[in-house]
Amino acid sequence: MKTISSRHNPLVRRFREAVRDHADEIVIEGPKAVADAIASGWKPLALLTRAGSELPIDPPSATPVAAIPTDVFRTLTETKTSQGVLGLFERPAATAAKILARREAVTVALDGIQDPGNVGTIVRLAAAFDAAGVLLLPGCADAYGPKAIRSSVGAVLNVPVAQVSVDELLASGLPLVAADASGECSDPPTREAILVFGSEGTGVSREILRVARRLAIPTSARVESLNVAAAAAILLARSYSLRA
Amino acid sequence: MKTISSRHNPLVRRFREAVRDHADEIVIEGPKAVADAIASGWKPLALLTRAGSELPIDPPSATPVAAIPTDVFRTLTETKTSQGVLGLFERPAATAAKILARREAVTVALDGIQDPGNVGTIVRLAAAFDAAGVLLLPGCADAYGPKAIRSSVGAVLNVPVAQVSVDELLASGLPLVAADASGECSDPPTREAILVFGSEGTGVSREILRVARRLAIPTSARVESLNVAAAAAILLARSYSLRA
Numbered sequence: 299m300k301t302i303s304s305r306h307n308p309l310v311r312r313f314r315e316a317v318r319d320h321a322d323e324i325v326i327e328g329p330k331a332v333a334d335a336i337a338s339g340w341k342p343l344a345l346l347t348r349a350g351s352e353l354p355i356d357p358p359s360a361t362p363v364a365a366i367p368t369d370v371f372r373t374l375t376e377t378k379t380s381q382g383v384l385g386l387f388e389r390p391a392a393t394a395a396k397i398l399a400r401r402e403a404v405t406v407a408l409d410g411i412q413d414p415g416n417v418g419t420i421v422r423l424a425a426a427f428d429a430a431g432v433l434l435l436p437g438c439a440d441a442y443g444p445k446a447i448r449s450s451v452g453a454v455l456n457v458p459v460a461q462v463s464v465d466e467l468l469a470s471g472l473p474l475v476a477a478d479a480s481g482e483c484s485d486p487p488t489r490e491a492i493l494v495f496g497s498e499g500t501g502v503s504r505e506i507l508r509v510a511r512r513l514a515i516p517t518s519a520r521v522e523s524l525n526v527a528a529a530a531a532i533l534l535a536r537s538y539s540l541r542a
Numbered sequence: 543m544k545t546i547s548s549r550h551n552p553l554v555r556r557f558r559e560a561v562r563d564h565a566d567e568i569v570i571e572g573p574k575a576v577a578d579a580i581a582s583g584w585k586p587l588a589l590l591t592r593a594g595s596e597l598p599i600d601p602p603s604a605t606p607v608a609a610i611p612t613d614v615f616r617t618l619t620e621t622k623t624s625q626g627v628l629g630l631f632e633r634p635a636a637t638a639a640k641i642l643a644r645r646e647a648v649t650v651a652l653d654g655i656q657d658p659g660n661v662g663t664i665v666r667l668a669a670a671f672d673a674a675g676v677l678l679l680p681g682c683a684d685a686y687g688p689k690a691i692r693s694s695v696g697a698v699l700n701v702p703v704a705q706v707s708v709d710e711l712l713a714s715g716l717p718l719v720a721a722d723a724s725g726e727c728s729d730p731p732t733r734e735a736i737l738v739f740g741s742e743g744t745g746v747s748r749e750i751l752r753v754a755r756r757l758a759i760p761t762s763a764r765v766e767s768l769n770v771a772a773a774a775a776i777l778l779a780r781s782y783s784l785r786a
């Protein structure tokens with residue numbers, strides 16, 4: 299395996315740019331997540347290991363692989379999650395139209411979810427409960443930043459994710475169902491619908507609430523609200539179990 | 543309001559010790575969480591504000607209140623969550639026996655949940671879905687550390703939490719129901735039962751699994767497991783909605 303010692307090496311820079319901007323390329327951390335991505339058919343553009351770490355996967359033969367010293371590795375990631383392995387992949391390019399075309403499942407739309415941990419967790423839930431995909435309305439964190447990818451535990455490559463505007467969402471023709479504490483307590487849809495989740499503080503935008511059916515999750519009076527990822531877990535799990 | 547400028551002041555030290563050890567006293571961060579705790583009947587032992595921050599609550603008249611400079615405040619907490627306000631409270635002292643005595647609800651038991659964020663999130667879910675309380679088996683993070691308290695969003699004072707041994711749990715006479723991917727997919731109990739959640743990596747201990755009914759959450763094949771807080775959200779919400 300090639301060894302790179304400079305943090306200014308072009309390949310190291312390319313990883314750093316993908317961590318920072320994730321515009322065209324993204325970084326997946328950890329041997330398991332990288333191996334899962336490869337097993338799902340994604341081809342790594344390059345792999346980096348921390349010097350001394352074993353590469354616990356057989357990369358495709360054409361993939362550039364290099365070892366870098368710990369101090370250079372640390373400029374790219376928190377080493378705990380990465381376990382000494384980083385993979386560079388092309389940023390997936392799903393479209394809202396393609397996600398919305400899969401009507402036998404529900405689509406998830408996130409509205410103003412700024413915390414990348416919540417975005418990544420919900421992407422993982424969308425995979426777990428077979429949603430058509432995740433649409434990101436304005437004000438959401440990018441699903442391909444390092445924290446969102448970590449929170450998705452690799453699911454980010456198994457679920458189509460795309461940006462969407464409120465207008466596109468309204469024009470989709472699909473019924474909108476918004477998680478909202480003022481709504482009725484009933485079962486979520488199982489297909490041909492968009493489940494919209496807003497941030498815990500501000501909720502779903504008024505423009506969407508105006509036309510959406512509002513769905514509440516019954517809770518005790520001991521809390522005022524649920525974390526958005528908990529709300530998504532509950533409604534997506536229920537939708538999936540009713541569909542199955 | 544009194545002003546303290548030294549980080550070695552006895553009151554500042556007492557807060558620091560509560561943040562670090564949370565043995566007899568605990569620290570609640572943020573004006574809203576502190577106000578909620580007071581509204582729930584908890585008496586603050588003392589309050590600290592960051593110099594320049596308003597105290598947006600009326601503390602009980604006997605409560606010592608002091609302002610401290612930003613650099614001293616930073617030695618106690620991440621300022622973002624605290625919004626310049628810290629409250630010192632007595633550590634709640636629930637017992638497993640008392641929690642287990644409330645049989646019209648389910649009790650939550652956590653087994654080896656090391657991440658305080660998950661412990662705090664599940665404490666909050668126990669409040670949301672009116673569980674009798676949360677029992678911490680060996681290997682769990684303390685529910686009264688700063689990160690767990692932050693993740694519970696103040697619910698830690700509304701839900702009884704107690705340590706418990708596996709033997710005590712087995713001796714309780716209540717049916718044990720373990721969240722486990724190898725189990726059957728059916729509805730969770732609504733009362734007179736203990737719902738046990740293990741860590742995502744290692745699951746529920748063998749000693750408990752041997753006697754527990756195993757309950758799985760139906761998921762797609764696209765993920766191998768669910769985050770423990772997501773699993774708890776789904777089963778506790780379902781249990782609560784069946785009870786209501």
